[in-house]
Amino acid sequence: MSNDVVPIYIMGKKYHVPATLTILKAMEYSGYKFIRGCGCRGGMCGACATVYRLEDSYKIVPALACQTVVEPNMSLTQIPFFPANKSIYDVEELEPGTQTLLQMYPEIARCVCCNSCTKICPQELDVMDYVQAALRGDIEKAAKLSFECIMCGLCASRCPGEIVQYHVGLLARRLYAKYLTPKAKHVADRVAETEQGKFDPELEELCRMDKPTLEKRYAQRDIEAQ
Amino acid sequence: MPYEPYMKELIKKVETTRSARIQAAKEGKHFPRLSEADGMKLMKEFHPDYKEGTKRQLAVGPSKGKVVPNELADILEAKSSLNSGTVDLSRIDYDVDVLVIGGGGAGSAAALVAQEHGARVLIATKLRHGDANTMMAEGGIQAADKPNDSPPIHFLDAIGGGHFSNDPQLVKTLTHDAPSVIQWLEHLGVMFDKDPDGTMRTLHGGGTARKRMHSAGDMTGAEIMRTLRDEVRNRTDIQVIEFAPALELFTDHEGRCAGAILFNFETEKYTVVRAKTTILATGGLGRLHIQGFPTTNHYGATADGLVLAYRAGASLCFLEATQFHPTGVIFPEQNIGLLITEKVRGAGAQLLNADGEQFVYPLETRDVESSAIIRECSERNKGIRTPTGRFGVWLDSPMIEVLKGPGTVARDFPAKYRQFGRHGIDISKEPMLIYPTLHYQNGGITINSQAETEVPNLYAAGEVAGGIHGINRLMGNSLLDITVFGRIAGKSAAEKAKQTQPGEITLQHVQKFHEELKKAGVGDGRISPILLPDYVGKIG
Numbered sequence: 001m002s003n004d005v006v007p008i009y010i011m012g013k014k015y016h017v018p019a020t021l022t023i024l025k026a027m028e029y030s031g032y033k034f035i036r037g038c039g040c041r042g043g044m045c046g047a048c049a050t051v052y053r054l055e056d057s058y059k060i061v062p063a064l065a066c067q068t069v070v071e072p073n074m075s076l077t078q079i080p081f082f083p084a085n086k087s088i089y090d091v092e093e094l095e096p097g098t099q100t101l102l103q104m105y106p107e108i109a110r111c112v113c114c115n116s117c118t119k120i121c122p123q124e125l126d127v128m129d130y131v132q133a134a135l136r137g138d139i140e141k142a143a144k145l146s147f148e149c150i151m152c153g154l155c156a157s158r159c160p161g162e163i164v165q166y167h168v169g170l171l172a173r174r175l176y177a178k179y180l181t182p183k184a185k186h187v188a189d190r191v192a193e194t195e196q197g198k199f200d201p202e203l204e205e206l207c208r209m210d211k212p213t214l215e216k217r218y219a220q221r222d223i224e225a226q
Numbered sequence: 227m228p229y230e231p232y233m234k235e236l237i238k239k240v241e242t243t244r245s246a247r248i249q250a251a252k253e254g255k256h257f258p259r260l261s262e263a264d265g266m267k268l269m270k271e272f273h274p275d276y277k278e279g280t281k282r283q284l285a286v287g288p289s290k291g292k293v294v295p296n297e298l299a300d301i302l303e304a305k306s307s308l309n310s311g312t313v314d315l316s317r318i319d320y321d322v323d324v325l326v327i328g329g330g331g332a333g334s335a336a337a338l339v340a341q342e343h344g345a346r347v348l349i350a351t352k353l354r355h356g357d358a359n360t361m362m363a364e365g366g367i368q369a370a371d372k373p374n375d376s377p378p379i380h381f382l383d384a385i386g387g388g389h390f391s392n393d394p395q396l397v398k399t400l401t402h403d404a405p406s407v408i409q410w411l412e413h414l415g416v417m418f419d420k421d422p423d424g425t426m427r428t429l430h431g432g433g434t435a436r437k438r439m440h441s442a443g444d445m446t447g448a449e450i451m452r453t454l455r456d457e458v459r460n461r462t463d464i465q466v467i468e469f470a471p472a473l474e475l476f477t478d479h480e481g482r483c484a485g486a487i488l489f490n491f492e493t494e495k496y497t498v499v500r501a502k503t504t505i506l507a508t509g510g511l512g513r514l515h516i517q518g519f520p521t522t523n524h525y526g527a528t529a530d531g532l533v534l535a536y537r538a539g540a541s542l543c544f545l546e547a548t549q550f551h552p553t554g555v556i557f558p559e560q561n562i563g564l565l566i567t568e569k570v571r572g573a574g575a576q577l578l579n580a581d582g583e584q585f586v587y588p589l590e591t592r593d594v595e596s597s598a599i600i601r602e603c604s605e606r607n608k609g610i611r612t613p614t615g616r617f618g619v620w621l622d623s624p625m626i627e628v629l630k631g632p633g634t635v636a637r638d639f640p641a642k643y644r645q646f647g648r649h650g651i652d653i654s655k656e657p658m659l660i661y662p663t664l665h666y667q668n669g670g671i672t673i674n675s676q677a678e679t680e681v682p683n684l685y686a687a688g689e690v691a692g693g694i695h696g697i698n699r700l701m702g703n704s705l706l707d708i709t710v711f712g713r714i715a716g717k718s719a720a721e722k723a724k725q726t727q728p729g730e731i732t733l734q735h736v737q738k739f740h741e742e743l744k745k746a747g748v749g750d751g752r753i754s755p756i757l758l759p760d761y762v763g764k765i766g
């Protein structure tokens with residue numbers, strides 16, 4: 001791996017950083033101590049939403065600071081917070097109808113299909129498609145297309161319709177999972193059994209068991225085939 | 227960074243042995259599992275926990291004499307940043323029934339249930355609500371809810387996985403309540419992987435006797451976390467303060483917990499919270515980088531809860547054992563330490579050395595599996611060297627495509643597929659290079675089945691608590707533990723709050739602890755909790 005150093009611009013200020021670092025590590029290397037803008041450091045939490053521009057390009061490029069390696073002369077800023085509305089609902093009271101998402105988030109009707117959300121999504125999701133699905137009342141499609149959303153908020157920051165896409169997706173997933181997929185019967189059956197105390201005697205016995213007997217039981221347990 | 231040419235050469239050896247390995251796997255033949263005794267022997271030689279000079283006995287506090295990693299001892303044997311007098315305790319900013327410290331999975335579950343039991347709840351958390359290890363969990367959550375399975379079988383797996391050190395009562399609660407928390411999550415709208423008829427798709431994990439790993443893609447924790455967080459936000463009577471870590475607990479004159487003092491990260495002002503009962507749900511310690519290992523943990527995993535509880539008089543257990551996850555990324559360098567879920571091995575991927583040969587059964591318990599990898603890369607000298615001089619072994623993900631059909635890797639491991647793809651590595655075609663990474667705390671604050679600590683009116687749930695997993699946790703039992711015990715803590719704390727008058731708030735226990743430190747002659751110059759790791763000016 002090379003020991004090259006590259007210049008980058010953090011909010012307009014120039015720093016020289018090792019070329020192999022991610023934006024997040026490059027900022028720390030340059031002296032930043034994160035309070036906001038840093039969460040899981042593994043690309044799962046959406047805390048480190050970042051946008052940058054490369055020299056000689058007009059394009060704004062989305063990134064997760066923890067996942068993206070620096071490039072020479074990139075000019076970047078993090079967007080650690082962006083105001084967003086969230087509907088308040090009782091999921092028990094909602095019905096998974098074709099109008100539900102629109103009722104909870106009427107602003108989805110303001111989608112002008114400009115595709116800015118899809119273009120900015122660092123997860124490369126089809127954000128506009130799931131907003132359109134939500135608008136049509138296709139909860140399943142909105143749920144599945146938004147599943148990998150990490151709620152970083154970049155989509156909402158770009159939306160001319162002021163839609164908060166990631167909250168729409170979240171509600172779609174909850175509705176889909178709760179109402180539109182069958183409940184697991186084996187789970188309900190087992191819960192009934194545990195509530196009746198079916199396993200209590202055996203669990204009590206295991207709690208009282210001395211270590212050698214436990215060890216033997218453990219070693220002898222049969223293992224379900226892969 | 228894509229693989230360098232010399233690495234691509236080595237991958238050819240993996241490809242050479244692949245078809246024979248797949249054939250054997252299809253016939254149900256696998257690399258032999260180690261016996262309990264042989265596993266122990268391997269661990270004693272190669273597991274980082276057994277390395278000399280890396281731990282010491284605590285010189286002060288309720289668990290004085292117990293052995294913990296040096297990095298943890300350093301922050302337990304340290305002073306508070308607060309002295310009585312630093313802050314004005316006469317002005318109470320929040321007066322609540324239940325204070326929940328930590329907005330991860332355990333804290334959110336606790337808050338929901340406490341609210342359902344009529345408590346006025348405040349959640350205080352260090353970063354954003356949901357910036358937590360829970361958000362990162364990939365593989366799944368265990369529960370014995372299939373017809374061929376049962377809570378007692380799950381009990382045996384969990385206690386065997388913990389080498390019989392676990393508190394059996396806690397294991398009983400864990401396994402008994404597991405099906406009902408799965409149902410709770412299902413009803414909240416967690417998008418579990420299911421067959422069209424609603425049957426949960428479940429897999430094996432390391433050390434399981436039944437396929438009981440429930441999942442939501444490879445974002446199981448994120449899916450649980452974002453659902454719980456949404457539910458908390460919908461219950462607008464639950465207050466949430468973000469970027470407000472707890473700096474210290476309060477105790478009253480009888481030593482009962484009476485709330486906590488928070489630190490506003492942005493204004494650097496203190497907030498005084500008086501609470502009838504308090505739940506610690508601050509998660510783990512990965513960012514202490516025990517023995518310099520990289521970690522899978524989120525930015526705020528700095529063991530603050532252990533420090534706070536210890537000063538207030540709670541004992542700690544099983545912290546001598548740290549969990550190293552066998553499969554952390556060792557290349558590309560940018561992703562170092564990040565987790566490759568055990569589900570990849572559950573789906574059939576094998577571990578291979580530089581010769582493309584297997585050297586361990588892929589689903590041993592994590593401690594044994596890690597030891598085998600470390601042996602391969604040290605004593606046996608069969609590791610693969612990275613361009614920066616680290617060593618790892620292959621995790622043969624492409625074989626999943628053959629075993630389970632083309633497209634499986636991208637479909638079942640979308641987050642990993644994308645993460646490697648960003649660096650020019652297609653894990654459906656090329657194996658991953660891995661090495662053990664610091665993953666999980668194992669032990670923690672001593673609790674009972676009601677999630678009570680030894681300090682009256684103080685509860686603990688989640689990774690911060692100890693005993694459930696003894697010295698080694700199985701995959702999928704942590705997401706389970708945080709929901710089971712998070713819920714129990716919420717109920718216990720809310721019920722107790724009904725019978726409790728708010729106490730006087732003092733920092734007496736801190737003063738006493740400082741005196742003890744002085745007497746023992748330790749802790750000078752060290753301040754804790756540390757709140758965040760220090761990577762400034764470094765390559766973190």
Ligand SMILES: Cc1cc2nc3c(=O)[nH]c(=O)nc-3n(C[C@H](O)[C@H](O)[C@H](O)COP(=O)(O)OP(=O)(O)OC[C@H]3O[C@@H](n4cnc5c(N)ncnc54)[C@H](O)[C@@H]3O)c2cc1C
Pocket residue numbers: 327328329330331332333350351352353354355356357358359360361362363364365366367368446447470471472473507508509510522523524526527528530531565567665666687688689690701702703704705706708755
């Ligand atoms: C990468 C990864 C993958 C994993 N995969 C799995 C898996 O597949 N299955 C499984 O069962 N387990 C898995 N685990 C383990 C599991 O995710 C965690 O153990 C569990 O989620 C911990 O939950 P928690 O609520 O106790 O802590 P966390 O989720 O970490 O939450 C703790 C919260 O407390 C906050 N906090 C910390 N200090 C303070 C303070 N001083 N004041 C206020 N707030 C504070 C933190 O910021 C955080 O929000 C995984 C862990 C990681 C890191």
